[in-house]
Each structure stands twice: as structure tokens, then as C-alpha cells.
Amino acid sequence: MAVQIGWRRTRLVLIAVALLIGIAACGGGQKTREQYPVRATPDGPVDAVLVKKLYDMKCALCHGYDGAQQFAGAKDLTQSSMVKAEIITRIGEGKGTMPPHKDVLSAEQIDALADFVLTLR
Numbered sequence: 001m002a003v004q005i006g007w008r009r010t011r012l013v014l015i016a017v018a019l020l021i022g023i024a025a026c027g028g029g030q031k032t033r034e035q036y037p038v039r040a041t042p043d044g045p046v047d048a049v050l051v052k053k054l055y056d057m058k059c060a061l062c063h064g065y066d067g068a069q070q071f072a073g074a075k076d077l078t079q080s081s082m083v084k085a086e087i088i089t090r091i092g093e094g095k096g097t098m099p100p101h102k103d104v105l106s107a108e109q110i111d112a113l114a115d116f117v118l119t120l121r
């Protein structure tokens with residue numbers, strides 16, 4: 001019995017590894033990191049690809065991938081007139097149905113997201 005479970009685990013791990021290699025191999029058609037601008041911050045470089053991924057994961061649900069979606073009463077980010085400092089506060093503190101992000105994102109990530117939000121206009 002123990003041997004069987006061990007083999008099942010091993011098989012799962014092997015499948016996971018194979019999937020990961022497959023995903024990595026499929027990345028060929030995508031832009032490489034070097035084709036995106038990398039911005040230097042006091043805490044180190046923030047990769048533009050990672051910022052976009054962060055936005056897609058944390059913000060796009062309500063604001064949409066282009067910023068114009070207004071799910072759950074979200075403001076249209078393409079029409080926003082907020083300056084960067086206000087955006088940083090809004091991301092950190094949240095408002096209404098927008099959750100605060102200061103405990104789940106670093107100051108560096110929030111700063112980079114604020115710059116990204118400005119590019120949506």
C-alpha cells in the first residue's frame with residue numbers, strides 16, 4: 001500500500017515537471033524580458049512584465065485588462081484624473097468595494113502599479 005502511494009506521488013511529480021517544461025517551451029512566441037522596459041527603483045528594478053501580470057491578477061477582475069471595465073462599481077481607469085500619489089493611496093487603502101492592498105503588495109509593487117495605471121489613459 002505504502003509503495004503504491006509512493007508511486008502515485010512520484011507519478012504526479014513527474015506529470016507536474018513535464019507540464020512545467022511544456023509551458024516553458026511554449027513561451028517561444030512571447031516577448032522576452034529584454035523587449036520590455038525595466039525601470040530602476042530604490043528597491044531594485046521592477047520588471048514591466050511582472051507589473052502587468054500583477055495588474056492582471058489583482059486589478060483586472062474589476063477594472064478589466066484595459067482599465068475601462070467597471071465591475072462592482074470600479075472607476076474607469078482610462079478616464080481617471082488622479083495623480084500618482086492619489087493612486088498609490090487608493091491602491092493601498094482601497095475604497096468602497098475596492099479592497100486595500102497594502103498588506104498583500106509591497107510598497108515597490110504598489111508604486112510600479114500606480115505607474116502602470118497611469119499608462120492606461
Ligand code: HEC
Nearest residue numbers: 058059062072073074075080081082087090095096097098
Ligand atoms: C473588487 C473590485 C476591485 C479590485 C480588485 C480593484 N479595484 Fe480599484 N476600484 C474599485 C472600485 C469600486 C473603485 C471606486 C472607489 C470609489 O471611489 O468609490 C476603484 C477605484 C480605483 C482607483 C481610483 C480611480 C479614480 O479616478 O477614482 C484606482 C486608481 C484603482 N481603483 C486602481 C486599482 C488597482 C491598481 C487595483 C489592483 C491592485 C485595483 N484597483 C483593484 C474596485 C476594485
